[in-house]
Amino acid sequence: MGGVPSSLRVGIVCLHTDPYAPPGSGDVGGMNVVVRHTCDALARAGHRVEVITRWSDPATAGREEIDGVVVHRLAVGPPRTVLKGENEAFMDDFGRELALLGPMDLLHSHHWFSGIAALPVARSWGVPHLQSFHSIAAPESTDLSAGERPESPGRLQGEAFLAQQSDGVLAVSRAEAMTALERLGAPPERLTVVYPGVDSALFHPAPETPGKRSSVLVAARLEPLKGVDLAIRALALLPVERRPLLRIAGGATADASFGPELLELAAGLGLRDDVELLGPQSRTGLADLMRSSTMVMVPSHSETYGLVALEAAASGVPVIASATGGLVEAVRDGTTGLLVQGRRPQDWAAAVDRLLAEPELRERLGRQGREHAVARTWDSVGAVVARAYRGVVVGAGVSAVGRA
Incomplete structure (x- = not known):
């Protein structure tokens, strides 16, 4: 040519x-x-x-x-x-x-x-x-x-x-x-x-609000592959006095009944007031949710990469993610977030509890995550x-x- x-x-x-x-x-x-x-x-x-x-x-x-x-x-x-x-x-x-x-x-x-x-x-x-x-x-x-x-x-x-x-x-x-x-x-x-x-101008950090209830964000389409049920089961294992709010951002794809099923699971585990289903979000809305969250969880069974993890890092928020597929590359274990092996709710609850108990670790992971993301x-x-x-x-x- x-x-x-x-x-x-x-x-x-x-x-x-x-x-x-x-x-x-x-x-x-x-x-x-x-x-x-x-x-x-x-x-x-x-x-x-x-x-x-x-x-x-x-x-x-x-x-x-x-x-x-x-x-x-x-x-x-x-x-x-x-x-x-x-x-x-x-x-x-x-x-x-x-x-x-x-x-x-x-x-x-x-x-x-x-x-x-x-x-x-x-x-x-x-x-x-x-x-x-x-x-x-x-x-x-x-x-x-x-x-x-x-x-x-x-x-x-x-x-x-x-x-x-x-x-x-x-x-x-x-x-x-x-x-x-x-x-x-x-x-x-x-x-x-x-x-x-990642758009590091749109996804940027914000200071934690003192006295505000801790929150965990899951941003994903509502389908079994994304493992949102695992996040709910993990939340149920945390003591009531330090249990964070679980916010789920995303809409259903083929099966519109999956969202109500997640709420039924939460209610059955005694989490009726601890889980919010927020529906699909604009990019601006998602960015606002991320920087106002204590941590972001990516409990997917598999991901080719896991863009949400990089957007959370740009937002200065630590990530807890499945040690599978491309998430192993999206999250630097111990540097920008924590990777969890397997799908036992106890292990995921322990990771959430650790970040709740160690604000210095949250700050370090968030800062290093931001440094990693702005180069992308x-x-x-x-x-x-x-x-x-x-x-x-x-x-x-x-x-x-x-x-x-």
Whole structure:
């Protein structure tokens, strides 16, 4: 292709969820945050960034420019939010509509729905295709105690095809990269780890309020994978006189009954006045909640990274998290927070009790967490992603050790 232009025209494909949808709505989660901030950083660096998603909200425009990023919303499927799995039926039609927008210098797909739709388009244009999964299907034989949901064989086969056929795979943690390598057969030379960044101006510390009741924040979608029930069970083991308030920020996804079930669990354990279900939050609302909390808990069965842990660190708040998946990389045990092995409520209660009893430890973890997080800027993430893009455009491959 000759020399690589300083400014690339990049297509960011997100079939099932709109990265520019209002935070706290629908299936908007960590992936949306990562995609949007990375796109904004690439646009600030002078690249022409175009996000292609499905038109699922009649109140939004079919095409608009936001912060220098062009957002295309393709009229594929019904103009409403659907259950995540239903997007599989739209892949072929979405790919046909996507093909009308090009060619571009490359396509970068997020989640397997997007990749299956976009890879054939990239091949028809003669341009590279990169894949980010954000979650990878578990085989049917997976022990569900590990927190992974088994998927249809079609998804695992589709993800393996994308991992092996794409020109590069961008993972948000070494844990995710190893899963792509071992489970999907991704060529190691095409794997790049790009850790997420954080907006350390939005997520910033605030002084503790003397005399205020201690609180633990769990920020997660309300689904079994996130392990919110473990946080409730741990809280029930703490003595009433020093029991903190548990605040749960997040909305239900497919199963709207899960939130009421959590409240029933709390009531059954005598915690009716100790657990608050706050619902989905805007980014500003989440930041306010974090800095006003004594600690943040991430009790997920598994996470590819765990962006909430980094946002808590930026807020100067210590984190208690599962010692699993990408959380081992998001939280530096004993430095920015505490990692808990296993899922015994007693062990989680002990970690909470320790932070409550040791204000000096809370202060140290919060301070060191902030120092760690402020170095993780979205512009640095954008720079690493841009290097990966240039690498595939010139056919030089993607470094297996690149990371922000």
